[in-house]
Amino acid sequence: xxxxxxxxxxxxxxxxxxxxxxxxxxxxxxxxxxxxxxxxxxxxxxxxxxxxxxxxxxxxxxxxxxxxxxxxxxxxxxxxxxxxxxxxxxxxxxxxxxxxxxxxxxxxxxxxxxxxxxxxxxxxxxxxxxxxxxxxxxxxxxxxxxxxxxxxxxxxxxxxxxxxxxxxxxxxxxxxx
Amino acid sequence: xxxxxxxxxxxxxxxxxxxxxxxxxxxxxxxxxxxxxxxxxxxxxxxxxxxxxxxxxxxxxxxxxxxxxxxxxxxxxxxxxxxxxxxxxxxxxxxxxxxxxxxxxxxxxxxxxxxxxxxxxxxxxxxxxxxxxxxxxxxxxxxxxxxxxxxxxxxxxxxxxxxxxxxxxxxxxxxxx
Ligand SMILES: [Zn+2]
Ligand SMILES: [Zn+2]
Numbered sequence: 038x039x040x041x042x043x044x045x046x047x048x049x050x051x052x053x054x055x056x057x058x059x060x061x062x063x064x065x066x067x068x069x070x071x072x073x074x075x076x077x078x079x080x081x082x083x084x085x086x087x088x089x090x091x092x093x094x095x096x097x098x099x100x101x102x103x104x105x106x107x108x109x110x111x112x113x114x115x116x117x118x119x120x121x122x123x124x125x126x127x128x129x130x131x132x133x134x135x136x137x138x139x140x141x142x143x144x145x146x147x148x149x150x151x152x153x154x155x156x157x158x159x160x161x162x163x164x165x166x167x168x169x170x171x172x173x174x175x176x177x178x179x180x181x182x183x184x185x186x187x188x189x190x191x192x193x194x195x196x197x198x199x200x201x202x203x204x205x206x207x208x209x210x211x212x213x214x
Numbered sequence: 215x216x217x218x219x220x221x222x223x224x225x226x227x228x229x230x231x232x233x234x235x236x237x238x239x240x241x242x243x244x245x246x247x248x249x250x251x252x253x254x255x256x257x258x259x260x261x262x263x264x265x266x267x268x269x270x271x272x273x274x275x276x277x278x279x280x281x282x283x284x285x286x287x288x289x290x291x292x293x294x295x296x297x298x299x300x301x302x303x304x305x306x307x308x309x310x311x312x313x314x315x316x317x318x319x320x321x322x323x324x325x326x327x328x329x330x331x332x333x334x335x336x337x338x339x340x341x342x343x344x345x346x347x348x349x350x351x352x353x354x355x356x357x358x359x360x361x362x363x364x365x366x367x368x369x370x371x372x373x374x375x376x377x378x379x380x381x382x383x384x385x386x387x388x389x390x391x
Contacts, residue, residue, distance in 0.1 A: 039294065039295075040294065044224060044225055044226070045222055045223060045224050045225065045226060045227035046222060047220040047221060047222055047224055047252070048221055048222065049221070049222060050221075050222035050223070050227035050228065050229070051227065052227070060348070063293065075224070076291070077294060078257045078258070078291055078293065078294060079257075079258060079292050079293075079294060080255045080256075080257075081255070081256060081258065081331065114253070114255055115255055115256050115331075116240065116255065116256075117216065117217065117254055117255060117256060117329045118216075118326060118329070119324075119326075120326070120389045121322070121324060142322075142385070142387075145298070145319075147297035147298060149295060149296075152294045152295070154258065154298060171237070208319075208385075210299075210319075212297045
């Protein structure tokens with residue numbers, strides 16, 4: 038699912054054409070009435086890999102589609118007016134009710150087919166008073182030898198967990214087609 | 215200039231309202247006719263800091279607004295279907311006609327007032343056959359003691375150049391309000 042094609046001009050409501058504008062080199066949604074060009078660009082999904090003092094990792098079981106019932110790291114779309122780091126903290130709070138300290142970016146993964154870039158920060162849980170938010174059925178800590186590898190919601194979550202388990206230094210960068 | 219508010223529904227063309235949808239916690243453009251919610255999120259600007267073998271840095275003098283006539287690093291909006299790295303290479307080619315090898319991410323800067331995140335990669339020029347693209351008036355190499363610090367186009371370009379000059383290891387992260 039690439040981002041949906043736009044059908045109407047956001048400025049005047051006229052049905053748009055997809056064509057290459059004169060000063061451009063790729064197709065855009067162009068309004069035949071007012072000339073407005075509406076761009077579509079990749080979006081950032083930001084989240085954390087929260088770790089307890091004993092090394093366990095926090096995962097959320099999704100209450101919403103897609104992938105309802107599967108396990109994920111807390112993450113979601115970055116919002117206007119916040120930094121990448123602030124977005125990661127907000128999503129951790131909203132989805133897991135968890136307070137964390139960010140320890141640094143650990144993964145930046147291009148997800149080409151959906152037009153997204155996923156950012157995960159390694160994070161330290163400040164306490165164990167977490168609780169599922171509206172988008173989670175359940176939030177719990179897993180020992181690394183009991184992680185639900187077969188019930189993970191997203192490939193970027195798997196890659197980020199594998200990067201942590203491997204202990205490889207540096208930021209994981211990867212691209213998923 | 216925060217990203218412009220949307221006026222019409224991209225699905226059906228009806229004038230939208232800005233309000234908080236039932237399952238949400240912030241204002242969105244909501245269509246009163248078809249119910250479509252149009253999200254607006256931060257966009258990524260991706261570019262490079264290209265270095266010649268002798269240590270000189272490549273800058274482009276902008277041919278377009280904003281900041282026409284001022285100097286910048288090659289950078290622009292990331293496009294659908296490309297990775298962050300591919301976007302940085304493309305912009306370096308389009309704006310400076312330059313071929314580079316990426317040496318790693320060196321700066322990731324939130325620019326809150328425009329809803330952007332700027333990514334710069336340190337890069338090695340593969341040859342000196344660069345030439346201005348349509349968005350540049352001029353492309354040239356600068357020794358570090360002759361950099362046009364008073365004629366830089368953007369604060370993120372300044373921060374990235376300062377980070378390189380300082381020689382500080384690691385990725386610069388910063389937020390501009
Ligand atoms: Zn229009
Ligand atoms: Zn509508």
